[in-house]
């Protein structure tokens with residue numbers, strides 16, 4: 221049996237791990253690379269393996285850096301099943317169509333310029349038509365049910381507690397090559413205990429091999445319990461200044477958690493009741509609808525709240541969603557204080573760019589960063605405190621107050637990662653993926669301090685025999 225990481229190896233995006241066993245090729249995740257534009261584009265364009273040679277895909281969750289290249293895989297010839305949870309399947313409908321739409325618009329924009337210069341046209345990596353094709357290959361499976369996905373291979377999905385529908389992937393394998401029974405656990409993105417709406421990560425207690433993310437292998441998050449106070453302070457400060465608070469947020473997960481938190485603050489009269497919250501992302505509106513259809517995946521508190529108040533679960537009812545570009549642009553002319561939540565989460569594309577362009581230079585305004593920002597993204601530059609940033613190729617002064625709250629993080633921090641790993645019995649080897657080098661190296665050290673010494677940090681395309 222062989223394992224090769226073709227993405228999220230030595231970095232955090234493009235999650236793709238290929239398992240070759242019993243003559244079959246099983247791909248864990250098929251995520252899109254993000255970050256430096258040219259580099260990411262090349263990596264997303266061509267797979268380092270033949271898509272036709274893949275037999276089965278298992279998808280851990282719906283975030284684009286785990287699912288975003290599935291339509292490309294299908295476009296280039298993959299015609300097998302894509303196993304994932306029901307919620308992830310439903311989220312992918314919207315997430316992948318949105319990704320295709322963004323690419324189509326970008327190609328259109330670039331081609332207008334190319335036409336004038338007489339240069340060859342570009343194509344999106346996939347279109348909405350390609351997404352429809354790929355969606356036909358999805359198979360939803362329930363949590364905690366073992367499914368045969370290949371000869372001698374069973375998969376079970378358990379809650380990862382990262383976003384709704386997210387799973388850790390447990391594989392039970394009868395390896396024909398050596399007659400051994402082997403188990404592999406793939407963390408996908410591992411969540412944290414106590415996150416709003418979500419169940420806690422399910423602890424798998426035994427595995428031979430563990431492929432784990434280590435996004436925050438060297439970081440400790442703020443306690444989730446302080447979040448209400450911090451958000452209230454930031455919101456009230458911005459309102460007093462008469463400014464707008466811009467919150468870049470992934471459409472899936474973070475947007476709903478922020479809204480859930482604001483909802484509680486409104487209920488306790490801790491922020492002004494008439495403060496408009498605009499969710500400027502049609503995708504977020506659609507994704508929120510999917511939440512309502514997956515109550516069984518909520519934690520107990522959220523489930524009870526939902527069942528009590530189905531008209532307005534989590535305060536979703538008081539939000540104003542913008543559905544078209546005109547509405548979105550009108551927000552720029554409005555002078556009243558408001559909260560604008562918009563995507564993309566790392567400020568790489570989408571409407572958030574317009575809001576940042578229009579609001580960053582005014583010290584009255586605030587930006588609230590609540591999510592992970594990968595290297596080289598605009599969001600990361602704001603986190604690093606850069607005083608001038610480029611948006612749509614033009615420089616903009618950063619005078620708005622930049623606030624960072626990492627307590628919302630949907631990723632396990634170092635202590636969560638460690639706690640999860642040490643509870644797995646029988647580990648023969650651990651693979652650290654989905655982390656920048658510094659995070660992976662540091663986490664490797666802390667694993668060693670806790671007696672887990674057989675740890676690899678795979679490089680892209682590096683193959684291991686298990």
Ligand SMILES: [Zn+2]
Pocket residue numbers: 281283286382409
């Ligand atoms: Zn994720």
